[in-house]
Amino acid sequence: MKKFVLFFIVLISFNSIAQTKYIPTKENLEARKWFEEARFGMFIHWGVYSVLGDGEWVMNNQNISIKEYEKLPSFFNPTEFNAKDWVKIAKDSGMKYITITSRHHDGFSMFNSKATDYTIVKKTPYKKDILKQLADECHKEGIKLFFYYSQLDWYRDDYFPRGRTGTGIKGRGEGEWDDYIDFMKDQLTELLTNYGEIGGIWFDGQWDQHEWDGKRFGKLKADFKLDEVYKLIHKLQPKALIGSNHHLSPNPGEDFQMFEKDLPGKGTKDFATSAEDIGNLPFEVCETINSSWGFNLKDRKHKSKKQLIQYLVKAAGYGSNLLLNVGPMPNGKIQEEHIESLKKIGSWVKQNGQTIYKTKRGPIHPTDEIASTQNGNIIYIHLLDEKKKEYFIEGFNPKIKKISYLKSNKKVSHKKSNSGLTLTLEEKEINDIDTIIKLEL
Numbered sequence: 001m002k003k004f005v006l007f008f009i010v011l012i013s014f015n016s017i018a019q020t021k022y023i024p025t026k027e028n029l030e031a032r033k034w035f036e037e038a039r040f041g042m043f044i045h046w047g048v049y050s051v052l053g054d055g056e057w058v059m060n061n062q063n064i065s066i067k068e069y070e071k072l073p074s075f076f077n078p079t080e081f082n083a084k085d086w087v088k089i090a091k092d093s094g095m096k097y098i099t100i101t102s103r104h105h106d107g108f109s110m111f112n113s114k115a116t117d118y119t120i121v122k123k124t125p126y127k128k129d130i131l132k133q134l135a136d137e138c139h140k141e142g143i144k145l146f147f148y149y150s151q152l153d154w155y156r157d158d159y160f161p162r163g164r165t166g167t168g169i170k171g172r173g174e175g176e177w178d179d180y181i182d183f184m185k186d187q188l189t190e191l192l193t194n195y196g197e198i199g200g201i202w203f204d205g206q207w208d209q210h211e212w213d214g215k216r217f218g219k220l221k222a223d224f225k226l227d228e229v230y231k232l233i234h235k236l237q238p239k240a241l242i243g244s245n246h247h248l249s250p251n252p253g254e255d256f257q258m259f260e261k262d263l264p265g266k267g268t269k270d271f272a273t274s275a276e277d278i279g280n281l282p283f284e285v286c287e288t289i290n291s292s293w294g295f296n297l298k299d300r301k302h303k304s305k306k307q308l309i310q311y312l313v314k315a316a317g318y319g320s321n322l323l324l325n326v327g328p329m330p331n332g333k334i335q336e337e338h339i340e341s342l343k344k345i346g347s348w349v350k351q352n353g354q355t356i357y358k359t360k361r362g363p364i365h366p367t368d369e370i371a372s373t374q375n376g377n378i379i380y381i382h383l384l385d386e387k388k389k390e391y392f393i394e395g396f397n398p399k400i401k402k403i404s405y406l407k408s409n410k411k412v413s414h415k416k417s418n419s420g421l422t423l424t425l426e427e428k429e430i431n432d433i434d435t436i437i438k439l440e441l
Contacts (some may be wrong), residue, residue: 022230022253027239031199035241036282037358038144039316040349043286043325044086045148045293047104048072048124050330056103056294059106059154063139066155066171069106073123081130081332083137089334091141093342094349096357098138099146099202101321102131102191104294107155112194115186118155121322133299135195139314144199147191148240149184151224152205152321156180157380161221162209181225185232192236200241200255201233207246207271217248226251243284247271250279263366264318283320287311288327289338295327302337305344308431312345312356313382313434317371321363329403348433355380355406355436364396381437386430394420398441405429406436 019386024032029183032075049058051072061067078219090098109119111131121127131147138145153159154166159174166172192198211218230253233240241255250257257279264283265275289308291301303311308324315322324345349356355373362372362379370391371382379398383391397420403412425435 003041007323019021019297019419022234024255025234025238028234028241028255028393031239032282034144035097035199035256035284035321036360038357039321040093040095040312041097041099041146041284041321041323041358042090042093042095043148043293043323044098044100044328045104045295045325046101046130046328047106047110047294048108049104049106049164050295050328051075053297053330054297055292055296056101056104056106056327058294060166063168063170069155072337073108073118073120073124076120076330077125078130078328078330078332079126081126081328083130083304085135086334087137087141087143089339089342090153091143093346094353095143095324097144097146097199099148099199100131100134101150103149103150103187105150105152105154105205107150107153107159109187111191113187113190115183115190119398131191133193135198139196145195146199146202147195148202148204149188149191150205151184151203152208153180156183158183161209163205163221164210164212165208171419177222181229185229188229189236192233192240198237198240200243202258203242203244204248206244211248216274217246217271226253230254245286247273247277250281251275254281256282256284258286258323259320260286261288263314264320283318285311285315285318285320286323286325288325289341292327293325295329295335299388302341305341305348306321308341308345309348310384310432311350313371313384314366314368316352316356316359316364317362317364317382352406352434352436355382361397364393377441379439381423381439383425383430383435383437384433386435389425389427390431391423391425393423394419396421398439400439400441402438402440404438406438407431412437 045056049056049428052058063209086301112121112129113119121129147254154169157173158180160174207217209220243256243258245258245260259273262272264278290299292299312322326334328334359375362374364372372429373380403414415422
């Protein structure tokens with residue numbers, strides 16, 4: 001009750017911070033259902049920052065001035081970009097949708113926008129709209145396309161008052177916040193009218209205007225007018241889903257809840273969404289193949305096949321999608337290491353996708369050793385520790401019709417008791433990444 005009262009006060013204080021009377025349409029609910037069943041998508045962080053090979057936050061991290069940063073677009077000429085290649089990589093990996101940065105915190109638009117001249121079409125030698133090329137290919141191949149859109153801007157004067165980041169960037173002026181909101185509305189209108197049917201908008205950056213005590217985001221300094229913005233999106237494309245990476249409880253008008261580099265409620269990051277802020281919308285976890293979002297030349301921390309597949313499994317075990325990121329190089333190519341990793345995931349998904357797609361969170365609480373997913377009367381138990389031959393699942397005492405190894409269909413040795421279920425595995429049936437048990441209720 002206290003949480004509801006506090007939330008209500010915040011809504012009143014910020015004058016229509018979200019769509020308080022939002023009722024999702026039938027089309028929107030159908031899109032949410034599709035999203036929940038898709039389970040796996042590709043995240044793409046790509047912009048002029050890739051030229052420097054030091055991640056997407058390089059402008060902030062190196063305190064590059066406005067005047068200096070404006071030189072970067074002239075070096076950005078991704079002549080090897082091929083939308084068909086990117087979509088094929090995603091599709092072969094088992095991914096059902098792509099989310100790409102249309103505009104990141106550096107303020108540079110990766111599409112042909114009339115709202116600003118600071119775009120890939122007007123400021124780079126490439127002079128082409130990569131979002132249009134990608135949208136056309138996604139529509140052709142049946143892959144849904146989402147647009148990441150930054151609410152934070154280190155470049156524009158009208159992003160004022162300033163937030164908590166970008167304070168060391170020289171050349172930033174002062175402008176009118178309402179002008180910035182109008183600019184965002186204009187760009188969102190372009191994104192939702194010029195690229196065909198869009199899966200949704202993935203917002204990021206609201207946290208820049210929140211107070212931060214080192215543990216939790218607090219009061220907002222500026223009003224993002226979410227009520228107006230969200231209404232605009234849902235009006236232009238009723239099926240388009242809205243999510244926002246603000247690390248707090250979902251706002252009315254949002255259609256899915258995302259978790260950055262953290263499984264829902266796991267709390268491994270200082271900015272992680274707290275357990276009490278987890279809502280009942282579809283979930284999405286976003287993670288990197290290495291440790292960077294944007295292209296980072298010196299990032300050698302590439303996750304193994306086992307780590308990536310198990311993270312996909314764990315995400316599904318929490319009832320969540322996995323949005324796995326790649327940071328393309330400035331020439332338009334995706335790193336070979338990342339392509340190889342995605343191929344390996346694709347091979348696994350081809351054999352075991354039924355345990356991930358169209359499933360819901362299973363009845364077994366997920367841990368680092370076990371996860372479960374469910375589709376109707378079928379429960380898939382994912383056993384993730386290749387060194388264990390016996391698992392005791394406390395409190396799990398289902399009525400079992402059949403229990404077998406997914407791969408061999410051979411019966412699994414098990415024992416039921418009032419306190420739970422014990423599984424005893426055969427050595428030759430254990431998989432070093434994921435031993436999957438199919439349980440029919």
